[in-house]
Amino acid sequence: MPTVTAAKSQAKRLRASLQADGTAISHAKALELVAAQHGYRDWNTLHAAISRAGTVLPGLGDEVEGRYLGHAFKATVVGAEASRPGWTRLSFDLERPVNVSKFASFSVLRKRIAGTLGPDGRTREHTSDGVPHISLSI
Template sequence: MNGIIPTLDEAKRQAKRLRADMAASGTDLSHGRSLEIVAHQHGYRDWNTFHAAIGNGPPREEARRTCAPVEIGQTVRGTYLGQPFLGQVLSVHMMGTPARYAVEIDFDEPVDVVTFDSFSSFRKRVRTTVDAAGVSTSKTSDGEPHMRLIL
């Protein structure tokens, strides 16, 4: 199709139109089969996978105006709790407000998240919420963001 994922309602309307068009040409098509065909037309394996990709995301116009700072599979660098890291983005999800994204990153090397000299605690994979600039909304007690992505 055009590369833009439709909303759930749009996808269902496409399936309904497909079913009606096929019936008009003499071919009966179940509702479930028409949903599967629409999913395939958008490049997805099946309706369940397509439905998960659509999710409860924002309407298309809002999605066009906002853009996540990172993409799944992207290698990123930055700081986490003041420690530098290099890692791979495992997931990105738009939160309730358009400029907030839940990001999960797998660090190449574990990061020590404790500043106390006689104790360490390492993290290899973290989840945090960042804004469109890649800066986390959560802050440490001294006011520094938990994560800063260098974009």
């Protein structure tokens, strides 16, 4: 879930993008569209959910740090979609690819990753040793 500031920034970017394509909308309409993108019926409902949330997950365009399959990463959030209350599907563009292979003779590089993160900034899915696939430093 984004912060109120991040959601307002998303609305501002959306409005500017639509304006550039020849479609003018009000800031209020842009806020309503951002709320819908996050799975809420209107801006007031999204705003209330943000206010109730204990931990705030990053939003579109935010810079983050964390761990992916045990590897440290720095990334930019390139996708954010509300999944269910308190959970958000986030997509990340990693600053540097990480090699997720356990074998020295084989490389599996990941530059873009995605996962559904809960209010604690971690995925429910985890490795066999109990480490979350993605965990953010919040």
